[in-house]
Amino acid sequence: MPKQVDYEERRLRIAEAVCALIARSGMEAVSLRDVAAEANVSMGAVQRCFRTKEDMLLFALEHISRRVSERAGRRIAEASAHQAASTLLSHTLAELALLDEESRTQAHVWTAFATRATASQKLATVLHDTYTKLHDLVAWLIRYGQDTREIPGHLDPDHEARSLLALADGLTVQVLAGHHGPAVARAVLQRHIDRLLGSASGAH
């Protein structure tokens, strides 16, 4: 057999390059040539890994989705035993809102795909699956908080999860647009959660 390369590793490397380019100059600035240059591979290699450009973008989206949900899942798996459900919830949501400076790239990519997904069925499917996964995770967290009596039991976990995820998404976009900094976004999120926890007394 001829020269063998690790295809999976190369695909990941290309996906990273795609994300870097999207974060730097937007999704419409992503061309096969630029991707190849960014990933330090030849253009032919890119075409070998992905049949079409759309396949490449789809893989990049799946890559990012996996990264985001895995990161959130890992945080929960690590910390669920030692932390209160409320702090776990707030940390997880802050992470899902991609507010960390090192998550800025992922936030860029995420919103870019979310926008484009309105015109591409395949992207929409991937995005929808990820969203469902995150929804279930947050809803589970809320139920967990209800079990530990931190969150009032009369609240509907699914509804609150939808609300929290929508808030997180909105904050992500607004922080990216520069409407306010990550600190403000974190404060808004925390406030929302505080009101969730003490649904019978407004925090001041």
Next chain:
Amino acid sequence: MPKQVDYEERRLRIAEAVCALIARSGMEAVSLRDVAAEANVSMGAVQRCFRTKEDMLLFALEHISRRVSERAGRRIAEASAHQAASTLLSHTLAELALLDEESRTQAHVWTAFATRATASQKLATVLHDTYTKLHDLVAWLIRYGQDTREIPGHLDPDHEARSLLALADGLTVQVLAGHHGPAVARAVLQRHIDRLLGSASGAH
């Protein structure tokens, strides 16, 4: 003088065509030729009205921004005397979230620009100005609700406005992505406002 045309009318018509194209197939599918065809003018006319493509997009964004904020402002101007502050607030937010079926186009365009603005300073400026305007409007509504004793006075109007706008933005994106329908989004928004109104008693 030779044949005179109404430039402003033509610019608006082209802007509408741009928005229609964005809503139909996304922002990267907008070319000068397609815009000209959609607006039923020649390509030369488009180039006469706008020096570059970026100018054209910028004008379209300003057009949409104006439409959105004017619509919200008009609703308030019309109804502020006859309605409770709470219903006014909820209707205004629902409108800002662009949940109506006929606002779907504007929602598409809005998110497309919001995404692209992360890579274009000029677009970001327009977006930021509009956001500030909407924030002031919502904060004013909250203060108004506090005056009428419908909203607890200890809440910070600016903070609550940020939270509401972020929620509205997130819901806009999620509805566009098909994660849930406008009815669910409206319910989430209403629930948030209800909790705002009765900050001392959780809604059931």
Next chain:
DNA sequence: GCTTTTTCGATGCGATCGCATCACATCGTG
């Protein structure tokens, strides 16, 4: 060690892009 097979990376191609150019139509004016 030569052949064969398979992968790699560079180049070519048709299409389309944004923008510039130009002949023509149109209307006020000397």
Next chain:
DNA sequence: CACGATGTGATGCGATCGCATCGAAAAAGC
């Protein structure tokens, strides 16, 4: 009424796009 200025719309141009093609390099089998 003829002239000239001005706006119009079609066409040209260079660049770049995604994708297909092809020669060269590399490793397994005899």
